[in-house]
Amino acid sequence: MAYAYLFKYIIIGDTGVGKSCLLLQFTDKRFQPVHDLTIGVEFGARMITIDGKQIKLQIWDTAGQESFRSITRSYYRGAAGALLVYDITRRDTFNHLTTWLEDARQHSNSNMVIMLIGNKSDLESRREVKKEEGEAFAREHGLIFMETSAKTASNVEEAFINTAKEIYEKIQEGVFDINNEANGIKIGPQHPTTNSPLSSNQGGQHAGGGCC
Amino acid sequence: MSDSEAPHQSADGTEGPPKMEDPSPAQTPGSSSPSTPDHSADVAPTRKARRRPEAQPAAETEPPAGGEEEQQQPATTPSESTVSQGGWGYWGSWGKSILSTATATVTTVGQGLTQVIEKAETSLGIPSPTELSTKVEEEEKRQGEGSSEVEKAATDGPSPVGSAMGMLSSLTSVVQTTGKTVISGGLDALEFIGKKTMDVIAEGDPGFKKTKGLMHRNATLSQVLREAKEREELQTAEDGSSDAEKKVVAHYGMLFDEFQGLSHLEALEMLSRESEAKVKSVLTTLSGEELVRLREELDQIKDSFSMVEFDDEEVDDKKDEDGTEFEKELTSSVDGLSVSATADKLSKACRNARSTISHMSNPQEDGEADEKTHSAEDVHAAAIRSLAELTARSIELFHKLAEMILFSNHNMGAGVLAQLTVVLCKEISLLSKKFTSCLTAAGFKEKGDILNPLITGVFLEVCVHFLVYNKEFAISFNH
Numbered sequence: 001m002a003y004a005y006l007f008k009y010i011i012i013g014d015t016g017v018g019k020s021c022l023l024l025q026f027t028d029k030r031f032q033p034v035h036d037l038t039i040g041v042e043f044g045a046r047m048i049t050i051d052g053k054q055i056k057l058q059i060w061d062t063a064g065q066e067s068f069r070s071i072t073r074s075y076y077r078g079a080a081g082a083l084l085v086y087d088i089t090r091r092d093t094f095n096h097l098t099t100w101l102e103d104a105r106q107h108s109n110s111n112m113v114i115m116l117i118g119n120k121s122d123l124e125s126r127r128e129v130k131k132e133e134g135e136a137f138a139r140e141h142g143l144i145f146m147e148t149s150a151k152t153a154s155n156v157e158e159a160f161i162n163t164a165k166e167i168y169e170k171i172q173e174g175v176f177d178i179n180n181e182a183n184g185i186k187i188g189p190q191h192p193t194t195n196s197p198l199s200s201n202q203g204g205q206h207a208g209g210g211c212c
Numbered sequence: 213m214s215d216s217e218a219p220h221q222s223a224d225g226t227e228g229p230p231k232m233e234d235p236s237p238a239q240t241p242g243s244s245s246p247s248t249p250d251h252s253a254d255v256a257p258t259r260k261a262r263r264r265p266e267a268q269p270a271a272e273t274e275p276p277a278g279g280e281e282e283q284q285q286p287a288t289t290p291s292e293s294t295v296s297q298g299g300w301g302y303w304g305s306w307g308k309s310i311l312s313t314a315t316a317t318v319t320t321v322g323q324g325l326t327q328v329i330e331k332a333e334t335s336l337g338i339p340s341p342t343e344l345s346t347k348v349e350e351e352e353k354r355q356g357e358g359s360s361e362v363e364k365a366a367t368d369g370p371s372p373v374g375s376a377m378g379m380l381s382s383l384t385s386v387v388q389t390t391g392k393t394v395i396s397g398g399l400d401a402l403e404f405i406g407k408k409t410m411d412v413i414a415e416g417d418p419g420f421k422k423t424k425g426l427m428h429r430n431a432t433l434s435q436v437l438r439e440a441k442e443r444e445e446l447q448t449a450e451d452g453s454s455d456a457e458k459k460v461v462a463h464y465g466m467l468f469d470e471f472q473g474l475s476h477l478e479a480l481e482m483l484s485r486e487s488e489a490k491v492k493s494v495l496t497t498l499s500g501e502e503l504v505r506l507r508e509e510l511d512q513i514k515d516s517f518s519m520v521e522f523d524d525e526e527v528d529d530k531k532d533e534d535g536t537e538f539e540k541e542l543t544s545s546v547d548g549l550s551v552s553a554t555a556d557k558l559s560k561a562c563r564n565a566r567s568t569i570s571h572m573s574n575p576q577e578d579g580e581a582d583e584k585t586h587s588a589e590d591v592h593a594a595a596i597r598s599l600a601e602l603t604a605r606s607i608e609l610f611h612k613l614a615e616m617i618l619f620s621n622h623n624m625g626a627g628v629l630a631q632l633t634v635v636l637c638k639e640i641s642l643l644s645k646k647f648t649s650c651l652t653a654a655g656f657k658e659k660g661d662i663l664n665p666l667i668t669g670v671f672l673e674v675c676v677h678f679l680v681y682n683k684e685f686a687i688s689f690n691h
Contacts, residue, residue, distance in 0.1 A: 040615030
């Protein structure tokens, strides 16, 4: 139950690319071929281990429909990682990546780790976007890249975990200020000694609240 | 293979048209202060930290607490101004995207909003959003120092804060005052409901008064809940290491989070903060008759919430034994609002709670006579788990409603929200009562935990959020 860190993720990308399916596969290890359209945002959470540390991923799965865009943008803020998903069988979802990327960069913190995901890699026969194109896009924009299949679970774990690894490395490098929750990182409850200005403030509240 | 293709293809169909709007979200040069992307991320903590004093003093007079908290403010000033800068910049781009949406889906509502936005944007041109928001922050801070001063500030016109900004300041005061009255109107009614609901599990809880203080602190509900959850997690971890055999204790905060209540609440808060900022910026652009009219509308919203009356005594344990009445009311409250899936989840949680209760109160009827009667700890754990799920699902429902409202510009009146709140409070009160009976029957003697004030808070906070939304609706529909 206890964790060293909590990372907030967002999953973004066009409607129907498999965002909710990726989440379901990651949290529940199952695939649901027919999925309701996501309204606004839905949530998932899972514990992973990196470098011997328990890390809780809190995942915000956003609606892909254009009409929800103004709402879902509100949720970008305070995310440590983003999974930007397109469908390898639909060229248009790949073409929209630039827009998504601009949106994400504009509305979230600049250190956010972005993982580009080409989903539905099981549908090789209907592929419209070459793997090399995804790789090139990722290289050009400084993203990590993977092709996944929410259906076969191929690379799903890896996508979520590699993103977390990258965030974890950034924490080690001191890029992320872990005391600033706006970065989408929270320190787990087993670090009660951490004394940032924020937590000393909260310490006062604890005492006043008579919580023990 | 074909399994996975079906849904994707159907989704394809909805994807075509929006393509032409691609450039719109990115077209916000200048409006959103791109030079300070780092700071804009700061919004959450500081903004959150300041919501409480605005809401509380009017409802509950606790000047000492407020004063103490205010002393902390100066230290955080620099980040606050950058915070709002991000917030206001954001509003600009939001406006743009609404503009494009509005033109795409031509409705009268959308057009009304467009006009407001255009007006807002033109007016904002003179004082830059940054300056403006800094002023607003100062103004808010000043007002936070004493609720009695608020009324004065509103009527006195130009405030000492700045000469050029005098007009703006007084307008802001109006917003503040209006907001406060609206909130207090809602709070009175809801505080009552909450207290009634709360008394249930923590009877004779010596820590009750102290824990109740949590709700008057300078923090949002989600922060309070998260802190509670973290304490519980820590406690659980410690217990686990020291005494592995120790009984699993039910923790409301952890369970609430498990049911994603915390996430939904956080998301709702994020939406509310933006709506709030938008309403404020719209208000600053109005004057004269328009402003008067808008204030009247806001008052009406306040009234519709003040009229929320809920008498705990009227909740009859015998009535609605199986919960069908509740489900009917719930369904009719959210009818046509496209949140039926979420409402179903809530109904299911209520059904589960009811079956847990009946199982707990009539163990012998199960035909398992040899099974020992439920211990007080079991009942307490079940009660907290059920109530955590119920409240989490309720928050989820409110959150989905908020999204649908923003999404569809649904003209949902405050009356509907008030009605829904009553329906939910009634149900939770009823179930709490039943759990209490079970607890009493099981000889529950332990001290109550933090649960009670938190549940109260859940509803208070959610309703406050909704008042903010309603302010926004009123503005977008009528101006």
